[in-house]
Amino acid sequence: MQPSRDQILTDFLAILRSLSDDWEYSGELNEKTCLIADMGLESLDIVVLGANVQAQYKQVLPFSEFFAEVGQRELPDITIGEWVDFIHEHLSAQPILESKEGVAA
Amino acid sequence: MKPRTVLIGLDGATFAVLNPLMQDGTMPFLQKFVASGTHALLRSTIPALTPPAWTSMMTGRSPGYHGIFNFFGKEAANSAHIRLLTSNDVGAETIWSYANRHDLRATVLNFPLTFPAPHIDGQVVAGGWMPWRQLRLGCYPPELYDRIKTLPGFNPREIAMDMAHEEKALEGVQQEEYEGWIELHTRRERHWFNVLRFLVENDPTDLITVLFDGVDKLQHLCWRFLDPVYAPTLTEAWEFRVRQQCVNYFAQLDGLIASIVELAGPDATIVMTSDHGFGPQVRTFFVNTWLQQHGYLAWADGEGPRPSETSVLGMKQVARHTYQLDWTRTQAYASMPGGNGIQIVRADADHPYGIPDTEYDELCAKLVAELQQIKDPETGEAVIAAAWRREEVFVGPYHDMAPDITLELQDGGLFSILASETIVSPRRPPTGTHAPDGIFIAGGPDIRRGVELPELSILDIAPLLLYSLDLPIPTDLEGQVPSEAIEPSRLIRQPVHKVTAEPKAAVVAPEVGFEDESGLDEEDEAELMRRLQALGYVE
Ligand SMILES: [Zn+2]
Numbered sequence: 001m002q003p004s005r006d007q008i009l010t011d012f013l014a015i016l017r018s019l020s021d022d023w024e025y026s027g028e029l030n031e032k033t034c035l036i037a038d039m040g041l042e043s044l045d046i047v048v049l050g051a052n053v054q055a056q057y058k059q060v061l062p063f064s065e066f067f068a069e070v071g072q073r074e075l076p077d078i079t080i081g082e083w084v085d086f087i088h089e090h091l092s093a094q095p096i097l098e099s100k101e102g103v104a105a
Numbered sequence: 106m107k108p109r110t111v112l113i114g115l116d117g118a119t120f121a122v123l124n125p126l127m128q129d130g131t132m133p134f135l136q137k138f139v140a141s142g143t144h145a146l147l148r149s150t151i152p153a154l155t156p157p158a159w160t161s162m163m164t165g166r167s168p169g170y171h172g173i174f175n176f177f178g179k180e181a182a183n184s185a186h187i188r189l190l191t192s193n194d195v196g197a198e199t200i201w202s203y204a205n206r207h208d209l210r211a212t213v214l215n216f217p218l219t220f221p222a223p224h225i226d227g228q229v230v231a232g233g234w235m236p237w238r239q240l241r242l243g244c245y246p247p248e249l250y251d252r253i254k255t256l257p258g259f260n261p262r263e264i265a266m267d268m269a270h271e272e273k274a275l276e277g278v279q280q281e282e283y284e285g286w287i288e289l290h291t292r293r294e295r296h297w298f299n300v301l302r303f304l305v306e307n308d309p310t311d312l313i314t315v316l317f318d319g320v321d322k323l324q325h326l327c328w329r330f331l332d333p334v335y336a337p338t339l340t341e342a343w344e345f346r347v348r349q350q351c352v353n354y355f356a357q358l359d360g361l362i363a364s365i366v367e368l369a370g371p372d373a374t375i376v377m378t379s380d381h382g383f384g385p386q387v388r389t390f391f392v393n394t395w396l397q398q399h400g401y402l403a404w405a406d407g408e409g410p411r412p413s414e415t416s417v418l419g420m421k422q423v424a425r426h427t428y429q430l431d432w433t434r435t436q437a438y439a440s441m442p443g444g445n446g447i448q449i450v451r452a453d454a455d456h457p458y459g460i461p462d463t464e465y466d467e468l469c470a471k472l473v474a475e476l477q478q479i480k481d482p483e484t485g486e487a488v489i490a491a492a493w494r495r496e497e498v499f500v501g502p503y504h505d506m507a508p509d510i511t512l513e514l515q516d517g518g519l520f521s522i523l524a525s526e527t528i529v530s531p532r533r534p535p536t537g538t539h540a541p542d543g544i545f546i547a548g549g550p551d552i553r554r555g556v557e558l559p560e561l562s563i564l565d566i567a568p569l570l571l572y573s574l575d576l577p578i579p580t581d582l583e584g585q586v587p588s589e590a591i592e593p594s595r596l597i598r599q600p601v602h603k604v605t606a607e608p609k610a611a612v613v614a615p616e617v618g619f620e621d622e623s624g625l626d627e628e629d630e631a632e633l634m635r636r637l638q639a640l641g642y643v644e
Contacts, residue, residue: 015242022254022261023238042268045236048220051191052242055221064186068427 003057005088011056012084015049031081046078053087061090107370108305109209110573112314112566113362114162114216116155117321118379118544120146122331123355131356134363135546138375142548143590145558147566149381151498152444152511153539154519155321156190156217156233158380158563163216163314164197165567165582169501172196173218174508175444176234182505183451185427187440189234192223196503200567201225201312207576210310215297215318219243227310230300232318237265256299263289264296278326280343287327287350290319291357298361305368312574313369317361319354324383327351328537332385338534372550374573378566379543386518386538388481390488391525392439392447395479398528401472403434409524426522433458437472437509439522446508447472469494472510481529488529490515517541549573551595561587572601581606 003011013029016039020029025039035041041049050063066086070076127136150157150168152175160173168174172194180186195218201211202225210227213219217233222245230253231243240261244250253259270289278286294317301315329335330348339348366375393409396402410429426440436459437449449468452459460468473492481488491513499507514520518538545561551573564584571578572586578601586601 019239019241022241022250041238042236044234044266044268045238047189048234048236048239051189051193052221052239055191055193060180062180062186064180064188064427068425071425072428 002091005084008087008091009080009084012053012080012087015052016080029080031079031084033080034077035080035083036077037075043076057087057091059091061087106309108212108309108313108373109311110313110374110376110570111365111369112312112570113365113375113377114159114314114316114318115320115358115377115379115544116159116316116318117324117381117383117539118377119324119382119384119540119542120544122324122383123544125333126352126355131352132359134359134366138362138366138377138548139546141554142375142546143553143556143558144544144546145587145590146382146560147378147543147545148560148562149539149541149543150563151493151513152446153381153517153541154444155318155380157444158543159217159316160195160197161563162378162380162566163199163201164195165200165564165579165584166197167499167501167564167583169499169504169507170197170583171501172503172506174499174506175441175446176217177441179448179506183453185432185440185448185450185456190218192219192221192231194218199223200570201227201314203571203579204312204574204576207574209312209574209576211312212301212304212310212314214301214304214315216314216316227312228304228308232265232316235265237261237263237267240265253300253303256303258296258299260292260296263293264300283327283343283347284350287323287347287354290322291350291354294319294354294358294361298364301365302368312570315365317358320358320379321383323351323354324537326536328383328385329534331537334385335534366548374549374551375547376566376570376573377544377546378563380563382540382542382544383537384517384540385535386532387516387535388488388518388532389525389530390479390514390518390520391523391528391530392445392512392520393522394525395476395528396437396439396447397524399475401435401437403431404524405429405431410522432456436460436468439508439520441508442522443519444508445512445514445520447510447512449509469509476510476512479528482527483531487515489513547590551592552590553592556590558587558589568601572599575599577602577604579604579606 016029020039027038033039035046054060070078123132123135126132127139150161154175156176157168157173160171161167164171173190176190177187178190178194180188201213204211205226211225212227213225213229215230215232219229220231220235220243222229222231222243224245228249229245235243241250297315297317305313324331327347329338330351339345369375393402397404405428410425426438430438435450437447439447449465450456450459452461473494476489476492479488480486489512493511495504495507495509498511512520517540562584565587568578568582568584568586578586580603588596588601
């Protein structure tokens with residue numbers, strides 16, 4: 001079943017909350033929060049968060065197109081709301097990414 | 106319970122550096138260990154790069170069979186889009202998972218391609234490009250992070266990847282920054298050791314595997330301080346201090362290795378390996394500049410990414426070539442640093458100006474021939490030792506995910522994908538870079554003593570580790586148990602036992618937070634296969 005936008009937002013906020021405790025981020029976490037400017041994430045963090053989203057929803061999402069667009073912005077940054085919109089827009093109903101381990105054997 | 110087998114990975118370790126350090130007393134434990142065990146050179150994968158090499162070591166399969174050719178991978182066979190590879194992309198069964206299926210538990214510390222952490226019965230703390238802020242997601246079982254974070258001195262920022270440090274190292278560091286950077290890696294290895302000791306003392310598994318990657322990091326940046334060949338070039342006080350810091354790193358590492366061997370106890374088989382060797386890189390080859398000057402590539406802005414654009418590890422890296430290249434005039438390009446791979450633009454709906462299938466072979470052949478003609482303008486030496494077409498070096502279900510052409514540079518180095526004024530520029534003083542020959546050292550009651558063997562293959566390590574655990578060796582592993590390393594009495598007691606590989610090994614799924622979709626009907630399954638095929642995951 002395809003998760004709703006609210007569900008995606010809830011999932012993502014839960015991950016960010018569990019992680020941000022580890023680097024003692026105590027600022028706000030809402031749709032307007034910027035991953036880099038506000039939360040202090042680095043570019044690689046965002047790429048890895050993207051990889052985690054794909055594992056979580058078992059889907060390959062067009063993150064590289066998304067990052068290409070963000071990378072060309074004057075201030076390359078992403079708000080939580082934008083992140084959720086991107087996932088919501090591209091998640092299809094059917095999970096398609098299975099762990100490859102063993103599949104090729 | 107004590108572990109039965111311990112693999113100590115030393116990323117990038119080479120006897121060229123270790124031998125002098127053993128001889129001068131910096132690494133006394135290793136010296137004794139080598140003398141009382143078996144050692145050999147260990148031939149790496151093509152390319153001699155960390156992600157494919159460790160994945161081959163842990164799966165016993167070559168890159169065409171496991172699908173890992175670089176830190177990054179294409180999104181699909183003909184796609185120009187690339188993404189950071191993860192544990193989901195490893196297409197062959199690891200020995201950790203195989204051991205689990207035979208009721209043995211495993212510990213996996215700091216290996217690349219273990220994020221998201223696979224569900225290994227035992228423990229996983231992911232390594233590779235694992236950013237410290239997300240290390241929690243790299244731990245399995247999930248509560249493991251909360252256990253290790255209470256260890257004295259634990260510092261996630263030091264044990265996992267801090268991008269600020271990494272980017273600095275890639276740019277090269279200032280004279281006054283060397284010492285802090287080397288000390289960081291010295292502390293980092295101790296953090297990993299502390300995690301290992303905690304796990305062995307509290308929840309030991311049968312197969313312990315740990316990777317120390319500071320060896321690689323130090324050698325990249327500090328080669329001239331380590332390679333005895335360059336010793337005469339060290340003249341200033343600060344250079345001797347840096348040299349001393351490097352020596353101290355290896356002395357500390359020797360102590361950690363000694364402690365691990367002691368923790369494992371006298372009955373364990375200990376194997377130490379590196380994923381590739383190391384040597385001096387004397388020049389930088391700017392592959393995209395060569396392609397541009399020869400009419401195969403055009404930058405959208407006419408200039409391309411300059412060496413000052415150091416954001417090599419983040420969002421820009423996975424994306425920038427897609428907008429920096431002029432796709433109406435580009436036939437070949439390199440988008441991934443590190444793997445020495447060149448991609449041909451194939452004609453499709455997204456790339457109407459790409460190379461049609463009918464012209465593909467001809468273009469590859471022409472490129473291979475021309476690349477091999479490139480000479481260093483200063484020395485006249487050939488820059489490229491070999492240029493392989495995909496089908497020459499990669500077979501297996503993932504061969505079409507490999508670059509179309511893979512280069513081996515004369516100095517063993519890795520090319521740059523940035524734009525430059527010149528095709529080749531000298532590196533003075535030289536930095537360190539990967540080389541094909543790594544190390545193999547083994548010891549334990551069943552390992553022969555005082556033996557040096559001819560070169561082994563990195564593909565022989567998985568069979569050896571399985572053998573040491575008394576497990577049968579699947580026939581689809583490409584290497585052999587190096588029986589010359591094993592005491593004849595053990596071989597008589599326990600001959601190498603091969604089993605036909607199971608057509609579909611049990612899948613150890615990565616951590617998932619979303620409900621499992623099960624019970625696919627036939628139509629769904631067909632659609633799933635079609636999409637996996639489109640993505641290049643299955644043939
Ligand atoms: Zn390596």
